[in-house]
């Protein structure tokens with residue numbers, strides 16, 4: 001006699017307001033796009049959507065790069081695909097580390113067999129471009145791999161000068177913009193960045209599951225120099241390139257790019273529903289406008305930092321280099337950070353984050369990004385946090401946080417009305 005198989009209820013979670021470092025609530029338009037019926041992967045309707053997705057992400061990345069598409073998998077799939085396809089065993093890579101995700105780049109580059117060199121700065125700081133240049137001169141890497149916004153510390157590395165520095169020493173520049181794309185400026189061509197990858201679940205208002213990527217011809221040429229089309233789909237004229245075969249099949253961008261080209265050579269089955277999501281995320285962002293979207297994130301950042309400061313809380317890290325879409329808050333002495341997060345979730349349905357490594361239990365991370373980056377969510381989160389902190393015995397001026405944040409929004413609304421006159 002066996003137990004009868006379990007049959008569970010349908011998925012029907014309690015509503016949550018996701019104000020952590022991501023994922024965040026998806027834009028309902030993205031969810032609607034994802035409910036469209038599947039198409040065959042070579043159906044002209046579907047390949048047309050693929051081409052439209054490429055065109056949309058060229059605008060999001062502010063690039064003319066032909067090779068702008070999405071890789072199936074979460075954001076780290078994008079990182080892994082670029083690194084495994086571009087780096088050959090023994091290639092030297094420089095990773096400037098200013099948080100957890102710099103360590104992730106090291107981890108992935110090492111697994112690709114690269115010879116990794118690092119420079120590290122204290123969590124809560126970023127690098128001066130001169131520090132990066134000094135390390136490039138010392139290590140002469142083939143590639144510099146760096147994060148734009150490291151959500152673990154809430155810091156954003158200025159990148160405008162790094163591309164030119166890399167060109168000076170003939171190094172490639174790869175940027176992980178998972179947490180920053182759509183929330184702050186990243187003009188890929190103007191900043192001479194060779195490859196960028198991202199994810200949907202932060203400022204792009206979508207679910208995790210595909211990684212937008214853009215590659216310029218410098219790096220695409222290098223990847224094509226390692227092209228070995230797999231047996232079974234190889235045509236007579238598919239002569240193997242001279243370079244060593246890319247170690248991963250799934251993340252072999254030389255083959256993935258053939259799938260995204262006119263050739264449409266079958267590699268994997270494109271994740272149909274995620275393609276719809278990625279297309280809708282970019283469409284929504286571009287409809288709002290890049291500049292308007294960056295301004296919305298910057299305004300929320302000013303409002304939430306004003307609110308938290310007015311409550312008597314201390315912000316974490318070098319505020320000049322704070323990401324606009326995530327705010328680090330030092331957990332006050334005597335306050336149980338996990339109890340605060342627990343009460344926000346259980347009593348208010350609001351999720352905020354903690355952090356990792358040296359910051360575990362020391363800071364909370366509050367996200368104001370993508371679909372959730374709006375006045376009402378800033379005010380609701382501050383108001384709930386105030387009540388929960390007061391219940392923990394933290395002395396704070398009641399109402400001050402919401403008032404301060406609202407004042408920032410009122411000021412911006414007045415300025416916008418004046419500009420529209």
Ligand SMILES: Cc1ncc(COP(=O)(O)O)c(C=O)c1O
Pocket residue numbers: 021022074075076077101147149150151152176177178179199208
């Ligand atoms: C900067 C950065 N890089 C990479 C990742 C990894 O993304 P995923 O969990 O989607 O693979 C994250 C996730 O938070 C991130 O913030």
